[in-house]
Amino acid sequence: xxxxxxxxxGAEALARGLGRLPPLxxxxxxxxITRDVPYLxxxxxxxxxxxxxxxxxxxxxxxxxxxxxxxFQFFDKSSHWSLAARFARAGAVVFNANYRLAxxxxxxxxxxxxxxxxxxxxxxxxxxxADPTRLVVAxxxxxxxxxxxxxxxxxxxxxxxxxxxxxxxxxxxxVVLPACGFLDVTRPERxxxxxxxxxxxxxxxxxxxLPASGEPEAQRELASPLLVxxxxxxxxxxxxxxxxxxxxxxxxxxxxxxxxxxxARLGVPHEVRLYPGxxxxxxxxxxxxxxxxxWADQLGFVRAQLGR
Numbered sequence: 001x002x003x004x005x006x007x008x009x010g011a012e013a014l015a016r017g018l019g020r021l022p023p024l025x026x027x028x029x030x031x032x033i034t035r036d037v038p039y040l041x042x043x044x045x046x047x048x049x050x051x052x053x054x055x056x057x058x059x060x061x062x063x064x065x066x067x068x069x070x071x072f073q074f075f076d077k078s079s080h081w082s083l084a085a086r087f088a089r090a091g092a093v094v095f096n097a098n099y100r101l102a103x104x105x106x107x108x109x110x111x112x113x114x115x116x117x118x119x120x121x122x123x124x125x126x127x128x129x130a131d132p133t134r135l136v137v138a139x140x141x142x143x144x145x146x147x148x149x150x151x152x153x154x155x156x157x158x159x160x161x162x163x164x165x166x167x168x169x170x171x172x173x174x175v176v177l178p179a180c181g182f183l184d185v186t187r188p189e190r191x192x193x194x195x196x197x198x199x200x201x202x203x204x205x206x207x208x209x210l211p212a213s214g215e216p217e218a219q220r221e222l223a224s225p226l227l228v229x230x231x232x233x234x235x236x237x238x239x240x241x242x243x244x245x246x247x248x249x250x251x252x253x254x255x256x257x258x259x260x261x262x263x264a265r266l267g268v269p270h271e272v273r274l275y276p277g278x279x280x281x282x283x284x285x286x287x288x289x290x291x292x293x294x295w296a297d298q299l300g301f302v303r304a305q306l307g308r
Contacts, residue, residue, distance in 0.1 A: 030055045031088050034128070039097065039120035040113075046105075049097040049117055050077050051128050052088035062306055063130035064094040065121055065150075065173075067114055069141030069180075069281060071201070072102045072209040083284060087138070090299050093130035095121050099146070103208035107223040108162060110209075114146040115153065115162040122171045134306050137173045137240075140281050141252075142209075144181030144244075148225040148259070151176045151242075155235040156228075159218050173240040175305050177298055180246050180281050183226035183255040185210050194251045202251070226255055229262040239263070242270040243301040245294045247278025269305075273297060 034051040054061070064087045068080040077084070077096045084096035099113035118137070125132040139147040153163035154172045184190075188206040191199050210223045221228050242263055246256040253274060260272035275282065275290050283294040 029085050029089060031085060039117045045076075046098050046100045047113055047116065048077075049095050049120075050081070050084070052084050052094040052096060053129060054088055054091060054093075057091075057093075057129060060126070060129055060131040062092045062134040062136060062302075063121060063125050063132055064088075064092045064136045064138055065114075065118055065147075066094055066096045067099065067117075067137075067139035067143035067146045068096075069139060069143045070101075071182075071205040072107075072110055072142045072145075073205065074101070080284075082286060083140070086286065086295060087136075087299075090302075092136070093125070093128050095125075095128075095130075103211070106208065107210050107220065108160065110142070110146055111149050111160075111222060112162040114150055115166050118150055118166060118171065119169055122169055132171060133174075135171065135173045136175045136177060136302055136306075138177035138179070140179040140284065141182050142205075144178030145183050145185070145223075145225060147176055148178045148181065148183060148229075149222045151240050152222060152225050152228055152232075155237045155239045156232060157236060158222065160222060163222060172237050175302050176240045176242050177302070178242065178244050178256075178259065179283060179294075179298070180250055180252070181226075181244060181255050181259065182252045183259060184224040186224050186227065191251060198251050226259055226262065229266070230258065232262075232266065234266065239266060239268045241301075241305045242268060243298055244270070244272045245283060245298065246272070246274050247280060247282040247290075248274050248276040249278060250280045250282070252280065271301060 032053045032055050036048045038048050040047040066084045068075050076098050084094045088094045097117040100109040137147045137150050153166035157167050185206045188203045191202050244256045246253040256272050263270040278290050283291045285291050
């Protein structure tokens with residue numbers, strides 16, 4: 001096993017460990033946190049979210065819907081609390097959501113749940129002091145895929161029932177932040193040059209999230225929102241401004257570069273930034289110089305787009 005494969009396994013083990021840490025203590029971060037809010041009636045643990053809000057904030061703040069990564073199979077909102085907290089400390093109300101996981105729940109389960117969380121946010125944001133007209137949808141890895149799929153659903157009328165519900169709600173994010181995105185799950189063979197460990201992980205992810213099915217392809221397209229954007233006509237509604245980060249050593253970094261080209265073709269305000277030396281989801285380890293730089297860039301882009 002080479003050094004990269006060891007680091008990948010180490011990163012996965014560390015992320016799993018974070019999910020088992022004691023709950024976040026809000027007083028340490030000057031945050032108010034409301035936990036395990038169902039975003040669907042009778043929602044099980046997969047259909048719940050946590051709300052992070054700066055303590056004592058009085059005016060309505062921008063809203064952030066955060067969707068965690070983990071190859072569509074692992075982790076939950078608790079393992080990604082530090083990323084949600086970082087947005088909240090920057091001055092947003094953050095809705096950190098769970099969703100159903102593969103392989104028990106393949107596509108479109110995760111996308112349906114992300115859409116349900118977004119629709120719940122549209123109805124309840126003001127109750128938590130959030131302004132839904134200043135909405136940011138963010139996520140990393142698989143969460144970036146889901147974030148981008150929601151943005152597509154908000155801007156084009158689509159045949160998928162969950163996407164149609166998002167379009168009908170009329171809530172279009174102002175900004176989408178698909179970090180280190182795995183945005184095309186249809187062709188794992190495109191990673192033939194990657195290390196065997198990485199190739200096998202990607203193959204397993206794709207097979208679990210999008211298994212062979214007799215469903216019409218039109219109902220499965222948004223599993224790979226990048227492919228939809230690459231061939232889409234002009235959007236029916238203005239597509240949100242997009243800032244995509246990726247590590248220079250991330251095996252799926254090409255998806256972010258392709259995203260930049262697709263958005264440029266559509267005339268969407270965007271920036272794609274590679275961080276040399278960064279691995280997959282490098283920004284989740286916030287104490288590193290590279291992670292701090294990426295967070296400063298993301299938050300600066302959001303502030304510029306929201307006018308604050």
